[in-house]
Each structure stands twice: as C-alpha cells, then as structure tokens.
Amino acid sequence: MSGDQWAIMPAAIVKALGLQVGDTIALDEVLVRRLEIEPQHARERAFRLLAYRERSTTEMADRLTDDGYLQSIVADTVSWLTDTGLLDDERFAEQMARTMIILRGFGRQRALRELRRFGIVDDCAARALDAVAPAEGEDERAFEMARRLSRPSDSVDRLAARLVRRGFSTSDALKAARSCVSPSGTAEPEDAC
Structure with missing residues (x-):
C-alpha cells in the first residue's frame, strides 16, 4: 500500500462535500466537515426509509450502517427517532x-x-x-389455513408439510391436514373440511 489515508462515506456526503474523483484533500478537514453535515443526511435517509414502511430500530441501524454512516451518527439518529416516536x-x-x-x-x-x-x-x-x-387459537388458524391450502390431490403428509412451512406446529398441522383429507387419501372439497 502507498500509505495514503482513505475513508468510506455515503455518496450523499461525498456529493455534499463537493468531492470529485482525483481530488487531493486533507482527510482531517474532510472528516470535520463530514461530522457537521452527516447527522442531517442520516436523518433524511431515515425519513426516506420510514416513508416506504415502518422499521425496527435494529433494521434502521443496519440500513444506515450499510449506507456508510458513522456508528456514532447511526446511534444518535436511531436514538432521536426512538425518542420522537418515529421508531x-x-x-x-x-x-x-x-x-x-x-x-x-x-x-x-x-x-x-x-x-x-x-x-x-x-x-x-x-x-x-x-x-x-393468541396461542390458544393456533389450532383453529391451522385448520383454516389447511382449508385454504388443500388441493384435490393432497395427501395428509403433503398438506401438513405446507402448514409446517407456514409456521404451524407439527401436531397442529397434522390435525388440520387430517381433517381436510378424506380417508381415501385425497383432499376433500373445501366445503367439507
């Protein structure tokens, strides 16, 4: 390596600093300017993410970190968003x-x-x-999902496997599948189960 110093930063910060490819800069000066403008840019990025959909604090911190914001800025931004109720x-x-x-x-x-x-x-x-x-109604939800997912050619095992993949317990999935698959091994019509 040549011994040159370098830093990774979000593209919005690079643009705001007016940096171009090939610029020779004093890293200390850039870092000071970065610390002045980065908090506002991090908040704006967070607002754009929240405009799309609700986020968890962990997810927001991960996204801002992945975008290249400094950890201290990420922590401050997430803390501020939580304090204001936006997260x-x-x-x-x-x-x-x-x-x-x-x-x-x-x-x-x-x-x-x-x-x-x-x-x-x-x-x-x-x-x-x-x-x-509530956990008490999980078996009923499994039964309803079995009704929705059942196909005429389904076996108990095949229908139960689809229910397990959806996150129902094996016992609830088997009970629900058995109630929707006829004794001959094929799924009953939706009205029947």
Missing part, C-alpha cells in the same frame, strides 16, 4: 405480526422467526403475537 419496536412488531398472521397466513412459529430476523427481541415479539393471534 417504535412494539408498534412495528404488532404491525408485522398482524401482516404475517392475518394477511400472509403464517403460524406463530414462523411469525416469531420473522420478527427475530427484523431484530425484535423475544419478549416484544411474544407480546405482539399474543395481541394478534
């Missing part, structure tokens, strides 16, 4: 749980995995799932 993991978890359970037909296990993937802690995810789909 709220409880609200996000409940909204996502509602989408996954009601609209997409996921079982609690899959919804929990998805919430964890978004960075939602288990306690918060459990509260959101309990509010949307």
